[in-house]
Amino acid sequence: MASARQQQQSRDATWDAIVLRTLKVNGVKLVTYVPDRVLTPLIKGIHADAFFTCFPTAREEEAIGIVSGAWMGGVAGAVLMQTSGFATLPNVLASLVLPYQIPAIMLVSERGTLGEFNYGQALVCRTMRPVLDSLALEHHTITRLDELEFIADRSIKQAVATQAPVVLILSPLLTGGKVFKT
Amino acid sequence: MANSKGSVRAGNAKVMNRADLTRRLVAKLNGEEAVIGGIGNTNFDLWAAGQRPQNFYMLGSMGLAFPIALGVALAQPRRRVIALEGDGSLLMQLGCLSTIAALAPKNLGLLVMDNGVYQITGGQPTPAAASTDLVAVAQACGLADSAWAADEEDFERLVEASLSATAPSLIAARIDKEPAVATTHRDPVQIRARFMQGIGVRQ
Numbered sequence: 001m002a003s004a005r006q007q008q009q010s011r012d013a014t015w016d017a018i019v020l021r022t023l024k025v026n027g028v029k030l031v032t033y034v035p036d037r038v039l040t041p042l043i044k045g046i047h048a049d050a051f052f053t054c055f056p057t058a059r060e061e062e063a064i065g066i067v068s069g070a071w072m073g074g075v076a077g078a079v080l081m082q083t084s085g086f087a088t089l090p091n092v093l094a095s096l097v098l099p100y101q102i103p104a105i106m107l108v109s110e111r112g113t114l115g116e117f118n119y120g121q122a123l124v125c126r127t128m129r130p131v132l133d134s135l136a137l138e139h140h141t142i143t144r145l146d147e148l149e150f151i152a153d154r155s156i157k158q159a160v161a162t163q164a165p166v167v168l169i170l171s172p173l174l175t176g177g178k179v180f181k182t
Numbered sequence: 183m184a185n186s187k188g189s190v191r192a193g194n195a196k197v198m199n200r201a202d203l204t205r206r207l208v209a210k211l212n213g214e215e216a217v218i219g220g221i222g223n224t225n226f227d228l229w230a231a232g233q234r235p236q237n238f239y240m241l242g243s244m245g246l247a248f249p250i251a252l253g254v255a256l257a258q259p260r261r262r263v264i265a266l267e268g269d270g271s272l273l274m275q276l277g278c279l280s281t282i283a284a285l286a287p288k289n290l291g292l293l294v295m296d297n298g299v300y301q302i303t304g305g306q307p308t309p310a311a312a313s314t315d316l317v318a319v320a321q322a323c324g325l326a327d328s329a330w331a332a333d334e335e336d337f338e339r340l341v342e343a344s345l346s347a348t349a350p351s352l353i354a355a356r357i358d359k360e361p362a363v364a365t366t367h368r369d370p371v372q373i374r375a376r377f378m379q380g381i382g383v384r385q
Contacts, residue, residue: 030256053256055285057249058277065246065278069218069253072238072374074383077253095242099370
């Protein structure tokens with residue numbers, strides 16, 4: 001039987017615990033989101049931690065507007081969303097975040113690949129990286145637990161230092177994704 | 183018209199002028215308030231009313247003046263934040279009214295300039311123009327302190343109340359279809375840098 005210490009260590013090593021810790025270490029206090037089932041443990045953990053101000057918004061671009069305002073007001077923020085939510089963002093990225101040089105941190109739960117059951121999600125997913133590349137917007141796809149903290153921590157620091165947004169795509173290889181239940 | 187709130191509806195509010203109302207708003211400020219101007223004529227007239235370093239001018243991202251202002255208000259709870267938005271812009275992001283009502287920041291005032299048209303694109307009527315009362319929408323979203331300004335005097339009274347309110351408020355003003363009186367200098371990085379200096383985040 002695992003000891004209490006081992007259980008604590010395994011909880012600390014989950015992808016959501018690592019993301020939460022990395023946001024905290026980097027002073028990312030504001031977290032807004034439009035939910036996704038895969039993101040549920042992260043959203044729960046952030047809500048339960050008094051360090052964060054965390055709330056849902058009606059749309060992803062609204063969330064981006066809020067973290068942009070908060071950044072200008074002196075508080076760093078992140079937006080959590082799923083792939084289809086990212087697909088609603090090109091206008092706000094191209095007309096607010098990029099031209100005004102705002103280091104918005106975006107975490108995208110990747111739907112539409114590696115076992116997707118919804119054709120619409122699969123097609124939306126294919127638009128994500130071409131959009132990011134067309135805007136020359138920094139993005140990383142995180143597939144491995146042992147690389148998560150390094151990529152997330154360095155990317156947040158780079159975003160702030162260079163005043164540029166970053167998108168961290170959380171692959172089903174990392175999170176387990178969402179699977180079709182028969 | 184003397185009575186403020188309650189009896190004034192979209193249909194009986196006086197049609198006023200955006201540049202005039204914006205100047206009246208700015209004249210009520212003590213200097214520290216952050217003001218977020220929405221896309222188009224709303225921020226052009228804010229620019230024309232005097233270029234305060236605490237002003238932020240939105241050049242794109244239609245509909246995000248209220249969300250940006252909410253972010254500033256959350257980041258700086260001791261600073262009063264005011265957002266100016268057009269009716270067409272607000273229609274693009276009505277959900278933000280629910281978000282603001284749910285969070286209920288004590289330092290956020292919302293202002294809607296409503297002429298019922300997409301003025302900057304040629305004056306086409308908005309889908310809301312014929313049948314939607316934006317103050318009623320805001321109230322139904324949970325922003326109880328929402329009102330039409332009956333006339334200029336009432337507008338000033340509502341602005342004063344908003345500046346000392348302890349819950350988010352929304353003021354809607356019916357405005358004419360006059361174009362903006364100036365155009366904001368379109369330099370996004372300069373706008374952000376000046377704003378961040380103006381609200382004490384950057385040196």
